[in-house]
Amino acid sequence: MTQQAELSMSDPGRLAPAGPGPDTAELVRSLTARGEALLHGSAAGEAVECLRIARMLAGPGDERPARLLNRAIRQVVPRWHFAMMNDHERNAAYEEAIIATVRPGDVVLDIGTGSGLLALLAAKAGASMVITCEAEPVIAAAAQQIVLANGYADTITVINARSTALRVGVDLPTRADVLVTEIFDCALLGEHALPALEHARRELLTPDARLVPRHARLLGQLVESDRLRSHNNVSVACGFDVSTFNQFRSTEYFSTYLHSHDHRMLTAPFELLKVDFGTDLPAGTSEVSALPVSDGMCDAVAMWFELDLAPGVSLSNGPHHRYTHWRQAVQTFDTRLRCEAGLPVALNVSHDQERVHVRPCSPTADW
Ligand SMILES: C[S@@+](CC[C@H](N)C(=O)[O-])C[C@H]1O[C@@H](n2cnc3c(N)ncnc32)[C@H](O)[C@@H]1O
Structure with a gap:
């Protein structure tokens, strides 16, 4: 047995496939560095291209290109797909x-x-x-x-x-x-x-x-929910007053499964917007009336759509569609809104090309 063979058998690591040669290793290093810089520079799409090549060329022990590639792909292809x-x-x-x-x-x-x-x-x-x-x-x-x-x-x-x-x-x-x-x-x-x-x-x-689809409707329902309010409002944490953080409250909607938060519906569903995909829909504002069916403090409006896809075929992400991947949209208000059963609440509904925004015409209570 030669000395070389003896060494290989006593050290199985030596039998592993050889890594990239010095030139390839340098190329992998520079592609990985470039990919990482692109990733941090909000150019994840280009980072994917760089890192794919780096991963292909990298030696078996070098997992860094693959890990960075994974991160870049998550940015480019949202998980909801x-x-x-x-x-x-x-x-x-x-x-x-x-x-x-x-x-x-x-x-x-x-x-x-x-x-x-x-x-x-x-x-x-x-x-x-x-x-x-x-x-x-x-x-x-x-x-x-x-x-x-x-x-x-x-x-x-x-x-x-x-x-x-x-x-x-x-x-x-x-x-x-x-x-x-x-x-x-x-x-x-x-x-x-x-x-x-x-x-x-x-x-x-x-x-x-x-x-x-041919048409769509956006529907809304007023909800009372401490859990939903807590997504966008804070007062005390561990005994400290942290309410100054409320300067960052937002009235943008977020998506969530309503059924996963304790909540009480204060109204029946009502229509916020109607879209005919066959005609233009200029930005606009309208007043919508919602009729509370019980007394309560409204924290948010829950929203969802109904798509009219073809005669007799519709699709919705409403709360009764428990497994819809869309979930529901929830938009909190600037202030809590006192609701009394049977007393209509006037809402201002405005929309542009990419958002619907709802606010009470006359807020009645603070958070
Ligand atoms: C919600 S997914 C739907 C994918 C597929 N049609 C389906 O139903 O399974 C929408 C995809 O369209 C792409 N997209 C959105 N608006 C687009 C536009 N105006 N032109 C080209 N692509 C668009 C997004 O990048 C995304 O991959």
Whole structure:
């Protein structure tokens, strides 16, 4: 036995595959450093590209590129994508609506590809061509792979772009007969559905294009809840007065499952906003009346949508849909609002292109 072989057998580590040579090791170091700098500089998409190469080239003992890549991917691809794709109620409603809407030979535009799910459903429903766009490059690349793996690459074209950058004659051969889209957050407008649809109607769709969804309503309900109030209000902690922190209270909504917090509904659901996706909806303000069914102190308005996807097919993230991945939107008020059963409460409901905001017309009590 040679001395070399003797050494290898007494030290199994020496039998492990060799790490990268000095040049490769230097390249891995510099790509990892560049990836980390991009990650900290809020350029997670570019960090993913750098770190993917670094991970590929790194030696078996070097886990740093893989760990940083994982962090970058979490920033680029929000975790709700998984819950959304596993939301069977959502998927089934869209599938039913797409089957009811798409006709053989249609050109379909799908805004917001994600995994490519709605584009695949449209192709399966008989569309002759589906153009689908995704703003996020790594998601668009994954959708392309999914389309290919499912055998629809001849029908579906995935474009890595925001829908508002698409052009007929460049990205679409003609205006589309059908639009399908699911770019809705828990309070309907937060993912910029209104500007995307306005642009699509003006530039990308035939005048009589069929839309999935066709309409939507945003509903609200006034709630009393110490737990929900505590998400946005503080007074004493460990005996110290920390209420100065309330300068950072926000009246932006957050998403939560109402059923996971003790709360009391003070009104029946009422309509906050109606959207016809076939026409523009300019920013505006309206007064809405809510009728309390019991006395109480209102801490917040809970909000959710109802999408009219096709005749007889609707989808909602209301509190009775316990497993909706969207959850409900909850917006606290600046001040608590005293409610008395049978006495209508006037609410000011304003919206722009991306948000609905609700406030009492006349607050009656402080926190
Ligand atoms: C809520 S997900 C839906 C994905 C897929 N359509 C589905 O239903 O499973 C929306 C996706 O659309 C993308 N997106 C949102 N607005 C977009 C727009 N105007 N143009 C292109 N992509 C958009 C987001 O990056 C996200 O990946």
